[in-house]
Amino acid sequence: MHSSVYFFALGHLATDWSQGAIPALLPYFITRFGLSYQEAGLLVFANVLIASVMQPLFGYYSDKVSKPWFVPLGPLICGAAISFAGFAPGYASLFLSALCCGIGSALFHPEAALMVNRISGSRKGRAMGIFSVGGNAGFAIGPLLAGFCAYRLGIHSLLVFGILNTVMALALVRCMASLRPAMARAEKEEARVLGGMERKNDWISFGKLSVLILARSLGFTLSNTFIPLLWIHVLGATEGEGTTALSILFGLGACFTYLGGVLADKIGFLKIIRLAFLSMVPAYFLLTHTENLAWAFVLLIPAALSVFMPYSPIVILGQTYLGRNAGFASGVTLGLSTTLGGMFAPLVGWAADIWGLQTALQILWVAGLVGAVVSFTLPAVKKRGMTCFKHRRFHMI
Numbered sequence: 001m002h003s004s005v006y007f008f009a010l011g012h013l014a015t016d017w018s019q020g021a022i023p024a025l026l027p028y029f030i031t032r033f034g035l036s037y038q039e040a041g042l043l044v045f046a047n048v049l050i051a052s053v054m055q056p057l058f059g060y061y062s063d064k065v066s067k068p069w070f071v072p073l074g075p076l077i078c079g080a081a082i083s084f085a086g087f088a089p090g091y092a093s094l095f096l097s098a099l100c101c102g103i104g105s106a107l108f109h110p111e112a113a114l115m116v117n118r119i120s121g122s123r124k125g126r127a128m129g130i131f132s133v134g135g136n137a138g139f140a141i142g143p144l145l146a147g148f149c150a151y152r153l154g155i156h157s158l159l160v161f162g163i164l165n166t167v168m169a170l171a172l173v174r175c176m177a178s179l180r181p182a183m184a185r186a187e188k189e190e191a192r193v194l195g196g197m198e199r200k201n202d203w204i205s206f207g208k209l210s211v212l213i214l215a216r217s218l219g220f221t222l223s224n225t226f227i228p229l230l231w232i233h234v235l236g237a238t239e240g241e242g243t244t245a246l247s248i249l250f251g252l253g254a255c256f257t258y259l260g261g262v263l264a265d266k267i268g269f270l271k272i273i274r275l276a277f278l279s280m281v282p283a284y285f286l287l288t289h290t291e292n293l294a295w296a297f298v299l300l301i302p303a304a305l306s307v308f309m310p311y312s313p314i315v316i317l318g319q320t321y322l323g324r325n326a327g328f329a330s331g332v333t334l335g336l337s338t339t340l341g342g343m344f345a346p347l348v349g350w351a352a353d354i355w356g357l358q359t360a361l362q363i364l365w366v367a368g369l370v371g372a373v374v375s376f377t378l379p380a381v382k383k384r385g386m387t388c389f390k391h392r393r394f395h396m397i
Contacts, residue, residue, distance in 0.1 A: 059331025079165025129261020
């Protein structure tokens with residue numbers, strides 16, 4: 001496993017702490033601009049819609065011709081978008097900022113995930129776990145940083161996202177220049193392992209996996225969007241406690257993401273996925289029914305396990321099922337598993353406006369139940385099939 005995996009993880013952190021800042025800022029924008037739950041949900045929808053549409057497209061393109069410069073460009077755009085939100089004069093400007101952040105995310109994730117796959121050797125679960133931890137850590141740190149900027153320093157201090165992400169983008173540019181030898185070695189090792197075998201696409205299995213991607217994405221994105229609001233408006237917590245709850249969820253998520261990748265290498269990818277979705281049902285059923293703040297904080301532990309532990313195994317399985325289009329699979333699994341559920345955010349917000357937030361969030365444990373059932377229909381893959389990238393033309397510029 002190449003040491004550059006850690007640099008990609010930091011790039012993942014810089015990209016996703018920008019996305020994680022948007023839900024954490026919703027209470028501020030609701031108060032400042034008088035937004036409804038539905039309007040607040042539309043900001044998340046704007047972010048995830050563009051990412052959901054563009055990530056598979058960029059992933060499919062990366063199967064044809066590698067564009068490594070997408071990797072530093074992604075966090076650069078995301079940081080600039082959040083900085084712009086701090087100076088937004090109205091709702092339309094916030095909407096545009098959310099869209100731009102989605103574009104940055106779509107640029108980064110497929111190409112970065114495929115490159116991590118290529119340089120990770122036989123320890124793909126661990127490497128993808130490390131890479132994914134960067135994103136989860138970003139979603140954990142992002143709300144804290146955004147909340148500190150909005151509620152302590154002043155909303156204009158969101159400029160710090162643009163500054164820090166620019167520094168990270170420059171560091172990634174330097175990192176990319178050192179990857180040519182690693183890529184060459186990876187291609188030789190891939191040819192040796194494959195031994196002349198031709199890669200195939202198993203679209204039926206990938207279709208089943210897509211149901212799990214949607215179920216996990218609902219848990220991830222709806223938690224990211226509505227947990228601060230659940231804490232404040234249902235559990236009677238302060239705005240700071242709502243932001244803290246979100247950071248705890250993603251802090252735990254970083255730990256469970258890494259653990260899921262490591263355990264998947266040892267006991268199997270499908271076992272980790274099934275365990276996670278079986279845990280999602282009781283975790284979110286209890287979390288959306290409790291009105292006790294302390295108990296809600298405790299329930300964040302199984303909730304984080306259920307949403308984050310299957311992240312890396314799902315990505316690797318997707319790249320394996322679509323061996324001829326691993327870039328497209330990366331765009332769907334790595335990207336859409338954290339964005340697709342956001343397309344339901346306005347619908348859930350609309351339901352919350354009518355029936356209440358707790359009732360609207362029942363979709364979370366239902367999604368876990370559907371995912372658990374479908375997970376038992378997925379086929380296992382042989383260890384030899386876990387080297388998933390396709391040979392591509394590789395250009396540094």
